[in-house]
Amino acid sequence: NLWKDNVNVNFGVPTEESTKMAIDSLEAATEALLNQDIDILVTAPINKDEMLKQGFKHAGHTGYLEEKMNKKGVMFLVTEDLKVAVSTHHIPVSAVAENISKENIKKQIKILNQTLIEDFCVERPKIAVLGLNPHAGDGGAIGKEEIEIISPAIQDLFDNGILTFGPFPADSFFQPANYTKFDGVLAMYHDQGLAPFKTIAYEDGVNFTAGLPFVRTSPDHGVAYDIAGKNIADEQSFSEAIFTGIKIFNNRTEYNELRENRLVVKKQSPENRYREER
Structure with a gap:
């Protein structure tokens, strides 16, 4: 203490x-x-x-x-039905575009893919990627980042077996008919991802740092000084952070144990196979 x-x-x-x-x-x-x-x-x-x-x-x-x-981590806001990561964390909006790169997006989605498999038991994750600009650039009319950076990163990942889709316009993506089709979402900047997440899952949302060698979670709200000591704060997000941390730890432990103790199938020599068949 x-x-x-x-x-x-x-x-x-x-x-x-x-x-x-x-x-x-x-x-x-x-x-x-x-x-x-x-x-x-x-x-x-x-x-x-x-x-x-x-x-x-x-x-x-x-x-x-x-x-x-x-080790680099990824800010990943999670609840049962919605999981949103952000490509850039706590930086000014004016610096977002210069911090978006093809390599960063690829690294982050690889981390998301792995954490969805290991920590959330998703066998084959489907990941949606949001565009940076309004209407995801509108074919280049409102910015070139989607054409020059985001789409090539998505294509590279898809070609290498990671189910990555997009870029989707952020303004219309967070409807249940859209986001529920995916296991995870990568937003390009903090408020693009957190504003809809907190609107949808404010009470039970949890902040999880994906990609670190241990489990770290936190509630998805701030210090709330204005209600401190008034006995009106809602503890649900903090409780969810504790229980989600335990669940992730157990899932990860089980995943690693299964990999360490997996069955190894030995190839038979042609001679032995011939004897068994006879």
Whole structure:
């Protein structure tokens, strides 16, 4: 337990002490993961601005964990019927286009494909990709990223056996008749994916970082200082983050155990096959 000092806590008011405690807690939990003392990390909402003021060098938990594990992850918002990842994370909208690349999209979809198989028990995932521009570029009339970057990445992945489709116009994609046809969705930027996800699955949505060597989840809401201490906060998303983390861990463990203990079929020599047939 990190809370050894007598700290004055005022609900809904960030302080230097509370911010330091948030940073210390994350560092301690990450150390426990690296030492294999724990299997799952469930993070609570943080005040990013206050943490940056105290020297924290990342825009959120994900960047910190990626640095500690030396591995890139993908922000993946999940619920039972809808799973949405984002190609770019916490960056300004003005920087989104320059951070969209064919190689990044391919890497991210490979991670999504693998996590859908290992962590969510989808045997052959179907992944939808959203366009960057309005109407997915409208054939190049409203931007060239779909033609020059996104579509070639989709085609390469499809040609290599990953069922990837799109790019779809984001403004009309999130109707049940559309998104329910796919096991996962890759949006191009934060609000393109999270705005519809939170509208559809706000109460039970969970943020999962795909691609890391351990399971990390969090609720899909912020600090909500305005309702702190009023006994009106809904705990469902946080509960879902815990139970989803456990479910993912169990699925991944079972998947790895099955792969480690899979049956090996030995090829018979022509002589032995001939003797058996006789």
